[in-house]
Amino acid sequence: MDKIEHIGIAVKDLDTSNRLFEKLLGTSHYKMEEVLSESVKTSFFKSGPNKIELLESTDEDGPIAKFIAKKGEGVHHIAFAVDDIVEEMKRLRKEGFTLLNETPKKGADNKLVAFVHPKTANGILVELCQEIEK
């Protein structure tokens, strides 16, 4: 795995949290995107070399809504950049991790993504993401 690509934060209201993170980071979000397959609206911030993804649920039964109901707002996942997501998934399965996806799927920000089950990763939801070549 390569660098931390971004940190995902579950929020109740994207507009409110966009304003909060604008104040916190001293910079505006640079894009917003809805991911229908995940029932989320996302916004992205850059802070130096780092990236923060805010996630608001668009469906009260969606994964982000469920997360907030259980744990409240906060850090939802850590995403690592990978060069070859299929190989990395194979390697992690072999190491005993449970993956939440059979195959990579299209995520926000032009990425192929897959998730490692937090139960097998010390409670951390780990996202693998590979840039889709344009």
Ligand code: ZN
């Ligand atoms: Zn993410």
